[in-house]
Amino acid sequence: MPSALPLIYHPDYDIPEWNEEHRFPMSKFRRLYKIISEEKSLSPVEFHQPEVASTDHLQAVHTLDYIQQFMENRLDKSAARRIGLPWTEGLARRTITAIGGTILTLQLALKHGLACNLGGGTHHAFPDFGSGFCIFNDASVAARMLLQEGLVQQILIVDLDVHQGDGTAFIHQDEVAVFTFSMHCQSNFPFRKQHSDLDVPLPENLDDDSYLRILRANLPELLDRTEPDLVIYNAGVDPFKDDPLGKLNLTWEGLQARDQYVMECCLNVGAPVGCVIGGGYSKDHEELAWRHSLVHRSAAKIYQERFAITPFQNSPAVA
Numbered sequence: 001m002p003s004a005l006p007l008i009y010h011p012d013y014d015i016p017e018w019n020e021e022h023r024f025p026m027s028k029f030r031r032l033y034k035i036i037s038e039e040k041s042l043s044p045v046e047f048h049q050p051e052v053a054s055t056d057h058l059q060a061v062h063t064l065d066y067i068q069q070f071m072e073n074r075l076d077k078s079a080a081r082r083i084g085l086p087w088t089e090g091l092a093r094r095t096i097t098a099i100g101g102t103i104l105t106l107q108l109a110l111k112h113g114l115a116c117n118l119g120g121g122t123h124h125a126f127p128d129f130g131s132g133f134c135i136f137n138d139a140s141v142a143a144r145m146l147l148q149e150g151l152v153q154q155i156l157i158v159d160l161d162v163h164q165g166d167g168t169a170f171i172h173q174d175e176v177a178v179f180t181f182s183m184h185c186q187s188n189f190p191f192r193k194q195h196s197d198l199d200v201p202l203p204e205n206l207d208d209d210s211y212l213r214i215l216r217a218n219l220p221e222l223l224d225r226t227e228p229d230l231v232i233y234n235a236g237v238d239p240f241k242d243d244p245l246g247k248l249n250l251t252w253e254g255l256q257a258r259d260q261y262v263m264e265c266c267l268n269v270g271a272p273v274g275c276v277i278g279g280g281y282s283k284d285h286e287e288l289a290w291r292h293s294l295v296h297r298s299a300a301k302i303y304q305e306r307f308a309i310t311p312f313q314n315s316p317a318v319a
Ligand SMILES: [Zn+2]
Pocket: 161, 162, 163, 236, 238, 278, 279, 280
């Protein structure tokens, strides 16, 4: 049993030929990996490399038509524009590799209690179209896989990216086994919201204290009500005050307190947690990668405190 936090990364998360001026900060994944792998003061972590998700995996959520059209660069102009990322073979490969990463993250979370992807969180992807830089929905694909394999009976998705997890909400709207919770800035993208099982819309410019108060008023009750075998945590860092697409006013300390609270709260009730990094934007990709690394730093510390001596024991119902 490893005493190091499982982290999931693949060099293909990055696309070397990517135009650095593009609004989507592709280099953040490579930078994030570098920051974490070179950080000396970090509690022990262990890197795992995922395999690409297969078409079969993707079909747990997405239509075959859409999968093939995207993978073969046959999407029509408006569908491609809605995604907002220029198609390259590297983009297609990174997309299915990151989905494979979230699948592996959840598998390792079930086994070890806590695991974090260095990518993932593409929550604006719908079954037959992509949107807002999201192509396929990693959390939904991975959740359906684990459910189909009988490894879990109940999943809770805690989506704290600043944008509503509209694709995720839509995909699981009639699925009792997946409870979707989204806390997001009400006036932000997507402008046409879907119905999550629980939506908590937030006003603009909310600060750390108010944000954390609202989170604390919702999450424990939700864990109590849903009794999940697994929590998927979208730790998007776009609620940060300087995020150009955010509109909220959280500081680094606020984001860190949020991440710690979510992980502790879930682990306290015995629910393993798989984290994905979600959204985060800045022209300064290095600062952004640091901001994303907050969740991995906290996770490594929590993992060490909880599981280094007494390894995680999954509940009999899930084994
Ligand atoms: Zn976002």
